Amino acid sequence: MARNKHPEQTVQRILDTASQLFFQQGYGKTTLQDIIDATRLSKGAIYHHFASKEAILIAVVDRIGDFNSAVLAEIRDKKGPTGAEKLRDLFRTSMKLSFQGKILHMLPFLIENPKFMALQMQSILGEAAPDYVLPILREGIADGSIRADHPEQLSEVLLILSDLWLHPILRPSTPDQVRARCAFFNQFTQQYGFALLDDDLVDAMVEFCHS
């Protein structure tokens, strides 16, 4: 095969395969030969579409990030719900998507690269917090469903805690531990007039730990 009529399919095949391998065995342990074997392409084909192994990683992360952003933006821009309701929706959706491996969230943690650890923090603190959580917080303050003196800081803390502490993907946890953390988190947000985690979501988190 030379001069494929639909090179976009080849790119997507590489991305799909690489994304799966990076998730399964990490970026560092995934060799180019693995990708070659899995895609049944040649080294030349891959390096024709991507400048380096790292470029593949960036493309994978970007693709998930785009999907992520679209989902979050849709929730943020809904008409109707209060700020508190939107926030609940956002955290719920985000958590559930990450359970299906469909979200940026924890990817960089599974991938061993300092740039991407920084990129993860940047994604949380430089994009998710100011672009999605903060507007909703402000909206909630305006409509009275949320009380907060310092929404900028609160938006960051909410994300840090939910992504790095609450999220059960990072460490094996017993159901009791998950529930205790969720209760503490809800108690924390309660002082701002809202609770983020309903019983359904807590149950989903518990179940995710078991599987």
Added chain:
Amino acid sequence: MARNKHPEQTVQRILDTASQLFFQQGYGKTTLQDIIDATRLSKGAIYHHFASKEAILIAVVDRIGDFNSAVLAEIRDKKGPTGAEKLRDLFRTSMKLSFQGKILHMLPFLIENPKFMALQMQSILGEAAPDYVLPILREGIADGSIRADHPEQLSEVLLILSDLWLHPILRPSTPDQVRARCAFFNQFTQQYGFALLDDDLVDAMVEFCHS
């Protein structure tokens, strides 16, 4: 040179050199040849004392961790101060030591390895929180200087926030941002009856960002 009388010195030389190189250029970009050149040892010498490159990293991290633990334990076991005072002392000391690069804290972030990201979280959530912060919290609850219903969760949240959100090493920040975060953090801890960050420490954090 063969059969050195003081092999311990050789081990320390490797550890010192590697630690410096890992800090400067990261683990991944530091090649064994770099260590060989800097130590003026041979590959055989290094692999005689360490099983792998990763084993050197583990030894480096362990050595810093041991130093770290010793410092924290000393504060925890002091007689005299209240729980709240000890907690302030612990966060202050820990923060100041990390400014000097003398503490485990952020090392794994600078080193690109998934195991060591996990190891960092483990060090925070599996050791620092239960072994040092939690006992002090309990002590503070007993002596009345701290009010907390769920000290286990609180100990983890305090460390997560201070290490991953408050700590200015992770992202460049303006003095205003640092001060705003510190104020938010103090307001957060205030509901448990204590404030962790005094003006001195906040100033030190601001200054650290500038240099």
Added chain:
DNA sequence: AGATACAGACCGGCGGTCTGTATTATTTTA
């Protein structure tokens, strides 16, 4: 006739191994 989409031989450098050697520690022997 280019330009594009591959194929695959090839390369330098990496982490890691293996064998060799000098020095020290330990045991044996007279």
Added chain:
DNA sequence: TAAAATAATACAGACCGCCGGTCTGTATCT
């Protein structure tokens, strides 16, 4: 008990397989 024999240690450095990346060649499209 002291010297000789043996074993164990602390290196040195050639060597190896594999990895990411390059380069040249070729078939198929526009």
